[in-house]
Amino acid sequence: MTSKPVGTRAVLGWTLLSAVAPGAAHLRAGWRRTGLTLLSLYAAALLGLLLVVLSADGDLLGLLTSNAWLTGITIAAVLLGAAWFALIVHSFVVLKPSRLPQGGQILTGVLAGLIAVAVIVPFGFVTRLVSISQKTLDRVFDAAPAPVPAEGAPEDPWAGRTRVNLLLLGGDADDHRPGVRTDSVNLASIDVRTGNTVLLSLPRNLEHVRFPPGTPMATRFPDGFRLPVGPGGGRDDLLFGIWEYADAHPELFGGKTKQGAKTLMEAVGYTLGLKIDWYALVNMWGFARLIDAIGGITLTVEQDVVFGKYNEGLVKAGTRRLKGADAMWYARSRTFSDDFTRMRRQRCVLGALLGQADPATVLTRFDRIALATKELVRTDIPRPMLEHLVPLALKVKSARVTSVQFVPPLIRTGDPDWDRIRSITAKAVADSAARAPLAATATPSPSPGDTKKPDDLARPKGLGEGCA
Structure with a gap:
C-alpha cells in the first residue's frame, strides 16, 4: 500500500472528494481494496436510496410517522454521521499529511477538521427535524392505542370500517x-x-340541535338545545355553543369534566346520521x-x-x-x-x-x-x-x-x-x-x-x- 507523496493541494482535494465519494482518498493513497469496498458500498447505498424514493408511496410515508421508525431514523443518522466523520479523518490520515512542510500540515489539518465537521451537519439537521416531528406528533395526537381487529380477523387498520x-x-x-x-x-x-x-x-x-337518545344532553334538552336569551339579546344555544356548554356543566355528566368534544361529536353525528370516529x-x-x-x-x-x-x-x-x-x-x-x-x-x-x-x-x-x-x-x-x-x-x-x-x-x-x-x-x-x-x-x-x-x-x- 505505497503511493507517491501528495502535496498540500492534493491532500485537501482528495480529502474533500472523499466527503462525496468515500474511498477516493484511499485509492489515491494505494489502499485499493479499502477504497473499492467503500466506493462499492456507497454506490449500492445511493442506488438503494434512489429505488426507495422512486417507489415511495403513502404507506411508506405513513410508517415514517411511527415512533419506532422515527427512533430508528434518529439512531441511523447519528451512526452515519459518526461514520462519515471518521471516514474523513481516516481519508486525511492515509494521505500522510505528515510528509508536508509544517505550514502545510497545519493548513491541511485545520481544513480537514472543518470538512469532517461539515459532513456531520446534514445528519444533525435530520436528527433535529425528526426530534421536532416526534415531539410534535406525540403532543398533538392522543396516546390511546389504535383499534384492534377482532381475534382471528385479518389485519385491518380500520377495524372493519369502509x-x-x-x-x-x-x-x-x-x-x-x-x-x-x-x-x-x-x-x-x-x-x-x-x-x-x-x-x-x-x-x-x-338551532334546536338534537342529541342521541339516552345521552346526558338529550335528557337535559329533550326538545333540542335551547337556552334563555342572553342579557345582550344574543344566543349561545346554537351549534357553535355546544362544546363550551358541555365543558361548563360537568354536573350533567356525573362530574366528568372536558366533555365538550365528545358531546359535539355525538350531536353532529346524530344530526347527519353518521358515526364520527x-x-x-x-x-x-x-x-x-x-x-x-x-x-x-x-x-x-x-x-x-x-x-x-x-x-x-x-x-x-x-x-x-x-x-x-x-x-x-x-x-x-x-x-x-x-x-x-x-x-x-x-x-x-x-x-x-x-x-x-x-x-x-x-x-x-x-x-x-x-x-x-x-x-x-x-x-x-x-x-x-x-x-x-x-x-x-x-x-x-x-x-x-x-x-x-x-x-x-x-x-x-x-x-x-x-x-x-x-x-x-x-x-x-x-x-x-x-x-x-x-x-x-x-x-x-x-x-x-x-x-x-x-x-x-x-x-x-x-x-x-x-x-x-
Missing part, C-alpha cells in the same frame, strides 16, 4: 375569550379504499400561522372583504398570494356578509390549502409547519393511527372531493328538517362510494339569495366549486 368520518372543527378561542366556540363545523367522510371524500358543512347558527379542532388564528408556514396560499378574492371592529381592515379583491392573517380574515369576516357566505369562503381557504400544500412544500418547510402545528391542533386521533391516516390523506389529494353545505334554502337553520339532512347525507355518501368521478360543473355553492331548487343545492359539489 369509511372514516372525521369531524373537522375551527375554533376561535384566545387569551381574552375563554371557552371553545366552534365557528366552523365540517365532517369529512372518507372512503378508505379510494380516498373519495364528502365534506359536509353545518352552519354555526343551527375522531375529531380535530384547529384554532383559527393558529391556522394563520400554518398558512404562513407553507408560504401563504393563492386565492381569488371575488370582492373586497371588510373586517375589524370599526371596519378598518380590508382584503382587496383580486387574485394573489395571501398571508395567514389576510386568509383568515377573508374566511371569517361577517362584515356586510352572513354566516353562509362565510362558510363558502372558509371552504375556499380549506380547498386552497389542501391543493397547494403539496408534498414538496411540506418537506421543504417541515420545520416551520411542525412548530406551527404544535399550538394549532387538538384531536383525539390515536397516535398509532397516524401511520394509516397519512396514506389515506394522500389518496384524498388525488381522489374525488365533493361538498354539501346545509344552508338556506336547502335547510332552515331555525327549524331544521332533521330527516332531510340525514337523507341528503346518506345520498352524498353513497354517491361518493362510486369510483367514477362526478361530472364537473360550474355551479357555485348556495348562498341565502340563491334561486336554485333545494334538490339542486343538495347535489354534492366539488370542493373548489363556488371559489373564483
Whole structure:
C-alpha cells in the first residue's frame, strides 16, 4: 500500500472528494481494496436510496410517522454521521499529511477538521427535524392505542370500517375569550379504499340541535338545545355553543369534566346520521400561522372583504398570494356578509390549502409547519393511527372531493328538517362510494339569495366549486 507523496493541494482535494465519494482518498493513497469496498458500498447505498424514493408511496410515508421508525431514523443518522466523520479523518490520515512542510500540515489539518465537521451537519439537521416531528406528533395526537381487529380477523387498520368520518372543527378561542366556540363545523367522510371524500358543512347558527337518545344532553334538552336569551339579546344555544356548554356543566355528566368534544361529536353525528370516529379542532388564528408556514396560499378574492371592529381592515379583491392573517380574515369576516357566505369562503381557504400544500412544500418547510402545528391542533386521533391516516390523506389529494353545505334554502337553520339532512347525507355518501368521478360543473355553492331548487343545492359539489 505505497503511493507517491501528495502535496498540500492534493491532500485537501482528495480529502474533500472523499466527503462525496468515500474511498477516493484511499485509492489515491494505494489502499485499493479499502477504497473499492467503500466506493462499492456507497454506490449500492445511493442506488438503494434512489429505488426507495422512486417507489415511495403513502404507506411508506405513513410508517415514517411511527415512533419506532422515527427512533430508528434518529439512531441511523447519528451512526452515519459518526461514520462519515471518521471516514474523513481516516481519508486525511492515509494521505500522510505528515510528509508536508509544517505550514502545510497545519493548513491541511485545520481544513480537514472543518470538512469532517461539515459532513456531520446534514445528519444533525435530520436528527433535529425528526426530534421536532416526534415531539410534535406525540403532543398533538392522543396516546390511546389504535383499534384492534377482532381475534382471528385479518389485519385491518380500520377495524372493519369502509369509511372514516372525521369531524373537522375551527375554533376561535384566545387569551381574552375563554371557552371553545366552534365557528366552523365540517365532517369529512372518507372512503378508505379510494380516498373519495364528502365534506359536509353545518352552519354555526343551527338551532334546536338534537342529541342521541339516552345521552346526558338529550335528557337535559329533550326538545333540542335551547337556552334563555342572553342579557345582550344574543344566543349561545346554537351549534357553535355546544362544546363550551358541555365543558361548563360537568354536573350533567356525573362530574366528568372536558366533555365538550365528545358531546359535539355525538350531536353532529346524530344530526347527519353518521358515526364520527375522531375529531380535530384547529384554532383559527393558529391556522394563520400554518398558512404562513407553507408560504401563504393563492386565492381569488371575488370582492373586497371588510373586517375589524370599526371596519378598518380590508382584503382587496383580486387574485394573489395571501398571508395567514389576510386568509383568515377573508374566511371569517361577517362584515356586510352572513354566516353562509362565510362558510363558502372558509371552504375556499380549506380547498386552497389542501391543493397547494403539496408534498414538496411540506418537506421543504417541515420545520416551520411542525412548530406551527404544535399550538394549532387538538384531536383525539390515536397516535398509532397516524401511520394509516397519512396514506389515506394522500389518496384524498388525488381522489374525488365533493361538498354539501346545509344552508338556506336547502335547510332552515331555525327549524331544521332533521330527516332531510340525514337523507341528503346518506345520498352524498353513497354517491361518493362510486369510483367514477362526478361530472364537473360550474355551479357555485348556495348562498341565502340563491334561486336554485333545494334538490339542486343538495347535489354534492366539488370542493373548489363556488371559489373564483
